[in-house]
Amino acid sequence: MTTPRLGRRRLLATAAACGLAAPHVARAQAQAVRIGFVTVLTGPQAALGTQLRDGFQLGLRHLEGRLGGRPAEVLVIDDELKPDVAVTKVRAALERDKVDFVVGVVFSNILQAVFRPVTEASTFLISTNAGPSPFAGRGCSPYFFAVSYNNDQVHATMGQVAQDEGYRRVFILVPNYQAGRDAVAGFKSRFRGEIADEAYVPLTQLDFSAELARIAAARPDALFTFMPGGLGVNLVRQYRQAGLAHIPFLSTFTVDEATLPAQGEAALGFLHAAVWAPNLDNEQNRRFVRDFEAQYGYIPATYAAQSYDGAMLLDSAIRKTGGDLADKAAVRRALEAAEFRSVRGNFRFGPNHFPVQDFWLCRVARRADGRFQTEAVRKVLESSADPYAGECRMRTG
Numbered sequence: 001m002t003t004p005r006l007g008r009r010r011l012l013a014t015a016a017a018c019g020l021a022a023p024h025v026a027r028a029q030a031q032a033v034r035i036g037f038v039t040v041l042t043g044p045q046a047a048l049g050t051q052l053r054d055g056f057q058l059g060l061r062h063l064e065g066r067l068g069g070r071p072a073e074v075l076v077i078d079d080e081l082k083p084d085v086a087v088t089k090v091r092a093a094l095e096r097d098k099v100d101f102v103v104g105v106v107f108s109n110i111l112q113a114v115f116r117p118v119t120e121a122s123t124f125l126i127s128t129n130a131g132p133s134p135f136a137g138r139g140c141s142p143y144f145f146a147v148s149y150n151n152d153q154v155h156a157t158m159g160q161v162a163q164d165e166g167y168r169r170v171f172i173l174v175p176n177y178q179a180g181r182d183a184v185a186g187f188k189s190r191f192r193g194e195i196a197d198e199a200y201v202p203l204t205q206l207d208f209s210a211e212l213a214r215i216a217a218a219r220p221d222a223l224f225t226f227m228p229g230g231l232g233v234n235l236v237r238q239y240r241q242a243g244l245a246h247i248p249f250l251s252t253f254t255v256d257e258a259t260l261p262a263q264g265e266a267a268l269g270f271l272h273a274a275v276w277a278p279n280l281d282n283e284q285n286r287r288f289v290r291d292f293e294a295q296y297g298y299i300p301a302t303y304a305a306q307s308y309d310g311a312m313l314l315d316s317a318i319r320k321t322g323g324d325l326a327d328k329a330a331v332r333r334a335l336e337a338a339e340f341r342s343v344r345g346n347f348r349f350g351p352n353h354f355p356v357q358d359f360w361l362c363r364v365a366r367r368a369d370g371r372f373q374t375e376a377v378r379k380v381l382e383s384s385a386d387p388y389a390g391e392c393r394m395r396t397g
Contacts, residue, residue, distance in 0.1 A: 032073035033318060033325070036093035038086065038104040038114065041078040044230030047258045048106045048303050049078075052129060054296050055304030056103065058288070059311025061295070067311070068318025075099060081203075083113035090114045094121050100325050101126060103310055106303065107228075108132040108151060108179040119143040122328060124335065128310040129303055132178050133185070136354050137388030142332055142396045145353040147310045148302075149275055150386030151179050154252045155186030157273040157359040157380045158224060162191045162250060164380075167221040169196040170250075173211055173235075174226045176200035183226035183252060189387065196220040206234050212242045222248040233262045240266040255364050257301035260372040267372065272362045275355075276305045276344050277376040285343040299373050305343050312340040329396065346383060352392035356385045 037056060040049035053076060060072055075093055079086035093099045094117065102118045103126045105111045111130040118125040119141045127146045135141065136150045162170055172187065172195060174180035180200060188195070196218040199211045215223060223244075227235045232254035239249065249255075249270040257278065260267055278289050278299060288308055292300040300308075317334035318325070325331055338349050350356045359381040362374040 032071040033067045033101070033314075034097065034099045035067075035072060035074045035314075036077055036090065036097065036099035036102045037074050038077045038079050038090060038102060038110070040081045040106050040110070041076075042080040044233075045081055045106065045228070047262075048129075048229045048301075051258050051301045051303035052104055052106055052307045054292070055300060055307030056128070056311050058292050058295060058304070059308040059315075062287075062291070063311065063315050067315045068321070068323050070318060070323050077104075079105070079110050081107060081110065083109055086110045087113050087117060091117055094118065094123060099123070101314065103314070104128055104307065105130045107177075108182070109177050111135075112178060115141075115144065124328075124331065126310055126314065126335075128307040130179070131354065133182050133386075133388055134178075136352050136386050137391035138393070140352045140392035140394055142353075142394055143328075145313075145335055145349070147313055147355065148306045149357070150354050150388060151182035152186030152189065152388075153359060153381075153384060153386050154273050154275065155183040155224075155226060156189045156387075157361070158250050158252055158271075159187040159190035160380050161271070161273065161361050162187075162193070162222060162224065165222075165248075167191075167248070168193045169218075169220045170194075170222050170224050171196045171215050171218050171220040172198045172224050173208075173215070174198075174200060175203050175205070175228075175231060177203055179228075180226060187224050191224075193221075201231075203231070205231055208235050208238050209242075212238060212244060215244060215247065216242070220247060222250050224250045225254055226252045228253045229259065232259045236263045236270065237266045253302075256374055257299040258303060260364065260374075261298065264372060267364045268366065270364050272364065272374050273380070274302050274360055274362055274374065275357055276302050277360055277362045278373050279375045280343070280345065280360075282343070282345050284341045285345075288343045299371060309340070309342050309344070309347070312342070313338060316340040332396065350385045350389045351394065352386070352389045353394075354386050354389065356383055358382050359384055 039052045108130040131146045255267040255270045316339045320334035360376045365375045
């Protein structure tokens with residue numbers, strides 16, 4: 001049963017939800033694969049969580065409501081961007097609702113909170129966004145897979161861009177939590193120039209006037225920033241208003257399809273590093289973008305693309321096991337095989353269950369219909385593995 005007190009919503013991707021004949025519904029529900037889908041649907045970061053949820057939903061729609069041939073039942077869990085709330089709701093999903101997989105998670109602090117409750121219950125946790133470095137190295141687990149990236153990698157891509165462009169002094173601005181610290185480590189791993197200054201702000205920051213004054217005073221060759229969701233919306237607007245747009249704006253998860261509707265022209269021309277862009281030219285991606293816009297009325301971001309891939313990964317793994325989820329080792333091997341077509345093109349898992357994939361430099365552009373999206377400019381890193389894979393000693397016994 002749905003529990004309103006916990007603020008959860010259950011989405012049944014059953015035969016009925018997909019328009020199949022009604023007599024199949026009872027049987028579909030009895031045999032369903034149960035997914036606990038964790039995302040943020042409260043507050044200014046809800047735009048990211050909505051993308052994450054809708055991408056997974058579209059994947060299920062393309063799979064006719066089934067995963068590996070079995071009906072799928074999805075319990076959507078709003079983590080409210082509060083680790084304690086996330087743990088309470090996820091424990092309920094595990095213990096009372098008996099979910100087979102826990103999927104989703106936008107923010108790294110939420111993933112860090114739910115990681116142990118899920119994996120210690122011998123339940124597979126599939127992140128479709130957050131990728132904190134501790135779980136890529138010594139903290140890796142046979143029950144954890146990241147369909148997205150290791151946090152460091154996207155930022156390292158922008159560090160390589162700054163290096164390629166010959167920038168000598170860069171100002172760094174990030175939020176003060178695990179993913180922000182990973183962003184700095186990733187950027188510095190490839191940028192060899194001088195860091196003019198570093199500023200760390202709370203995840204609730206909305207006024208950047210003090211930080212913008214510091215940037216103006218430092219007069220760097222470029223700014224590197226990671227400001228997801230509502231933080232990015234405000235930073236981009238204020239950066240443009242402060243007259244700082246002449247300083248190249250190098251970003252990750254700051255200007256993307258989740259934030260561009262609110263940023264508009266203020267973000268035009270700003271740079272962004274990512275594993276995916278709406279204009280990547282492959283058949284799976286073209287279908288995904290076309291159908292996503294038709295279904296939801298907005299342009300998908302990386303969050304949605306990764307969640308779509310998450311649905312396809314689960315479908316491929318469950319199908320490979322013949323629908324049998326009791327043999328955990330067989331399920332793990334099937335997930336590791338990753339026998340699905342990614343919207344990103346090249347994709348495979350490394351030994352730590354993080355992807356080996358390409359990374360792109362993207363630029364905010366205006367489409368012919370007047371809407372804004374990021375567009376891939378060039379491939380920066382090819383078949384890139386994260387830097388922590390060698391530290392992972394996967395215990396599968």
